[in-house]
């Protein structure tokens with residue numbers, strides 16, 4: 363039995379490790395305790411890798427991971443995964459998006475309470491210094507304070523709900539949700555960022571990306587109340603770290619509750635020297651409950667993706683399969699086959715791939731286009747091309763890709779897809795449709811009408827429409843021990859096109875002989 367190698371790059375709960383260890387077709391490698399430079403050596407054998415925030419999936423990692431097909435980020439944030447790098451290589455990246463939500467929510471509440479009551483400092487005074495000085499520790503209450511929640515997703519909305527149970531007034535800013543998602547829960551919604559800056563406490567729960575990096579900097583802090591409290595249990599850098607440090611030092615920000623840093627581990631970070639910061643070492647997801655769930659899901663998803671069965675929570679697929687209705691799937695398959703066939707007819711460097719569709723199917727042109735690109739590129743690049751990297755490969759090869767809705771339809775088919783591929787040798791256009799839900803048919807090749815199942819070995823011969831062609835072709839193939847399974851001929855104004863289905867692969871010499879027949883204009887062999 364061939365085994366799939368799954369490399370675990372960071373610490374995950376033992377329940378996940380046990381699943382990997384007890385799966386017969388998995389060769390499981392535990393690499394969480396090795397140096398990240400040594401990991402580059404281990405990762406070269408991985409079919410699938412499981413990582414957390416301690417492993418950067420960057421250019422170095424991806425260059426080393428020559429066999430990698432999928433990567434599971436055992437957590438939510440994937441800002442340390444080079445998504446474009448994965449896509450270019452056809453690696454499917456997935457995360458485990460909800461298993462640590464509660465853990466992160468509760469740590470946020472802990473930081474909030476900790477900041478208000480200066481909990482760690484009061485704790486240290488008694489425990490470490492053995493001083494009983496109650497007058498040093500007059501804190502503040504959450505009750506009645508205004509909380510601003512930036513990002514109202516899985517974590518943000520639950521933080522807001524918990525804050526409400528502390529009888530806080532809560533307002534959220536998240537331009538990517540309908541306002542009713544908040545207002546239905548009794549949370550105020552704003553699209554004016556100043557409403558957030560006016561709050562007593564601000565907490566952020568967005569992903570880290572170009573838009574959210576440094577979302578709160580000197581300018582925003584200057585607009586806040588004196589004595590504001592800032593919480594960050596999402597990602598280092600969402601609050602500009604220099605601005606955060608300067609304003610905590612000056613007292614403009616009364617307290618900061620910080621779980622995450624731009625550079626981790628953050629053992630020498632200047633924020634650690636300040637007396638008004640409560641810190642944790644990126645522990646947002648660190649509850650036993652959450653880690654157990656994440657590890658189990660990560661292990662199961664790793665196995666499924668290694669087997670090529672499913673890619674749960676995939677982040678870089680150009681197509682969301684769950685949104686594709688079942689009637690579209692055979693068209694997608696057919697489009698890939700037609701492109702594969704087209705690219706074999708005028709086999710040479712591809713210049714352009716164009717998809718044109720009519721009927722309801724035209725709504726799915728983007729998906730059809732992706733699969734046409736896969737089909738066309740597979741001729742020269744084999745299995746290395748998949749629907750994750752096809753677009754990048756085409757770009758790299760300078761291939762133009764376009765798609766459009768068919769303006770008029772004289773064919774009578776309610777749904778029809780045409781794939782046109784131009785190579786250095788010429789242009790081939792193939793059209794197809796689907797009958798009875800899943801009966802795929804090629805109905806045109808270069809304007810010649812056909813009814814062919816897109817399957818098997820075939821000779822495509824463009825010829826002059828003169829007597830005796832079928833006989834001559836039959837004799838020649840017979841002489842070469844090639845059995846004809848079916849012979850389809852379509853006649854047009856300028857000659858004819860024959861599609862000859864054969865049982866055996868046709869070699870270059872036989873094609874040459876066919877090409878030298880008097881009636882032959884061009885002959886190619888293809889296989890679907």
Ligand SMILES: NC(=O)c1ccc[n+]([C@@H]2O[C@H](COP(=O)([O-])OP(=O)(O)OC[C@H]3O[C@@H](n4cnc5c(N)ncnc54)[C@H](O)[C@@H]3O)[C@@H](O)[C@H]2O)c1
Nearest residue numbers: 439466513514515516517536538567568569595596646647
């Ligand atoms: N400290 C930890 O250990 C820990 C644990 C879990 C998650 N996280 C971090 O928390 C982040 C949020 O997690 P989640 O599960 O709530 O994710 P989520 O995707 O459910 O929610 C993110 C929300 O942010 C919103 N958003 C995006 N851009 C925004 C912008 N410019 N302004 C305002 N809102 C914006 C989105 O619309 C979404 O509603 C993750 O991306 C991750 O980085 C940290």
Ligand SMILES: O=C(O)[C@H](O)COP(=O)(O)O
Nearest residue numbers: 414415416437438439647
């Ligand atoms: O994005 C996340 O899920 C959290 O930051 C947790 O990261 P971790 O898996 O490294 O704890």
